[in-house]
Amino acid sequence: MKMTNLKLTASAWALMATTALAGNDAITLGMVLEPPNLDPTGGAAAAIDEVVYANIFEGLTRFGPDGAVLPALASDWSISEDGLIYTFTLRDGVTFHDGTTMDAEDVVFSLDRARAEDSTNAQKALFAGIESVTAVSPTSVAVKLSAPNGNFPFNMAWGDAVIVAPESVETAATAPVGTGPFTFVEWAKGDHVTMARNDAYWGDAPALAKATFKFISDPNAAFAAMMAGDIDAFPNFPAPETLAQFEADPRFNVIVGSTEGETILSTNNAAEHLDDIRVRKAIAHAIDRQAIIDGAMFGYGTPIGTHFAPHNPDYMDLTGNSAYDPELSRQILKDAGKEGITLRLMLPPPAYARRGGEIIAAQLRDVGINTEISNLEWAQWIEQVFKGKDFDLTIVSHTEPADINIYARPDYYFQYDRGEFQELNDILSVTSDPAQRAILLAEMQQIIAEDYVNGYLFQLAKTGVANAKINGLWENAPTQANDLTGVSWSE
Missing domain, CATH: 3.10.105.10 (Dipeptide-binding Protein; Domain 3)
Known part of the structure; x- marks a missing residue:
């Protein structure tokens, strides 16, 4: 049986967002494409992960800014001698944003759902080698593979492999509920998605209290929004012809790196x-x-x-x-x-x-x-x-x-x-x-x-552009993400 903590209502989350401090506590990021939905386990568009990966949803493992596979909801894991069984140790005390406990049952549900015959997961092949998923204890999960796969922790770091709960998965496309450092607040379709800091987060609290993803597909409009200060950062800037102008302006940093694209x-x-x-x-x-x-x-x-x-x-x-x-x-x-x-x-x-x-x-x-x-x-x-x-x-x-x-x-x-x-x-x-x-x-x-x-x-x-006072944005993109967990403003 799952335990439930005190739940915040939707209106409380909205109030939290509107009262979040501006300036050093808030950020507005530009994105070219609006995601078709907000469920990374049920859509192929990169824009989904660009909003929710490592912010709202988390997996057993995750990608770091250098592409390394890091622990996430699983604090560590072991592999059987024959390479067929991965046993993941889950972090204790993790809750979903609706207050329900994240435990081994949710991992079993998520992986079984992703590999099911009727799964709509865009990367179903990531789960094809799974023979069974078993909850050993509330904080331990054993995944048995049909053949050894040394790349399995890498597979589990994809956005398509995040952990979801049966209580909230049906609304994940429009009102996502994850375990991440930010909670979903609102989606004004055609304009923006807003999220707020999760004060019940199991890990280190993010510096940002509020984040808004603003959708601007037109390169000229993106340029104007950055110059006017309406956008604080545009991690994948759509007008590379203007980067020289930003480089010459001390208000901005131009961030050029590589992607997996x-x-x-x-x-x-x-x-x-x-x-x-x-x-x-x-x-x-x-x-x-x-x-x-x-x-x-x-x-x-x-x-x-x-x-x-x-x-x-x-x-x-x-x-x-x-x-x-x-x-x-x-x-x-x-x-x-x-x-x-x-x-x-x-x-x-x-x-x-x-x-x-x-x-x-x-x-x-x-x-x-x-x-x-x-x-x-x-x-x-x-x-x-x-x-x-x-x-x-x-x-x-x-x-x-x-x-x-x-x-x-x-x-x-x-x-x-x-x-x-x-x-x-x-x-x-x-x-x-x-x-x-x-x-x-x-x-x-x-x-x-x-x-x-x-x-x-x-x-x-x-090719990204950001306010020069912003720190912690990824230079490279080992996966499609705008990870805000390490982003902050300079004094």
Whole structure:
């Protein structure tokens, strides 16, 4: 039976938010995209985690600002000699924001829910190797795997693996209840999400009493809001062409780092024309990556030739495999009898997609491929492209960490199906030796590059702008998050 502490009403939370001290106790952050919902266990959009990860929701483990896997709701864990059983020790005295106790039963519920047959979790593969989850005691959970997986604590650090409670999960999409250092206050759709400091938090109390995430998709409006002081920080600033102006202004800090965001020309490998590797190869050689980086990102971004982050020690530079060669593209299309084909290019709202899409359309037109561009809002993109697979080409940054395993899912939205790659991924999932993993990852990177599964463009840079008095914002983005736990204002 779960124990319940005194609960605060919604009106009390709202009062707490409105009476939170301004200035050194409050922060307003800008975000380009509004999340479609606030449940990280039931949605694929990066914007969900950007609001709730480490702020409202927590998992057994978590990512630190350097990408390290750290303890979170689990203070530590042990692994059986055969590598099949992970036993997690839970922190004692943790409560959800509604006052209910967080214990082993909630971990069992969360992991079983994520791996259930009818699960809507966007990263269901993270839980596929779980055979059973057992509550050993209120503060101890044993997870039995079907095969050894040295990467399991890493998997549990994803936003998709946060711990939720059966009492509140049904409203998580609109009124999330977690265990984190901030509690949900309100969501004014189309405008902002507000959260307040959780005074009952089990860990160190955050310096901030209130945080507001303001949604501003237009680059010009984002610039104006920063200059006017309406926004205190914009961790992923959408107008990189203005960064030099901020750098010259002592009121601001420009924060440039790296992300896990492989920005790709996603390709529907099951669509007409695109199920032919010759067409995909022609597209790859028609792309001038540097022109896209310069034109869409104003020089910020690192060219990539496969789906892997350049800052990862196992990265292979395969850009030469798809080097810009429009004459080769024209010849390939001619030999394949595919000259003059028309493809649908669906573009979500981010500037890298809208600006980059126009540049890529011109590059494809130059080699004899026509495009019909459709600008989609984020919710429409999720439904039509990601879920419905009703597209030919699209541009998106895959910001999940170390996610090359998505190419082992034939039903994933770009519908790539190669048994050899799937077998390598299966071997990788049970391999813990770093040298062996590097060999497997190298082969996997080469396979998808040589199959021209997608057009690999660039690694998304993290270009942020913040008030110069703000400390503790992440420079790099090892996961899609705006972690406020260490953010404070200077005196």
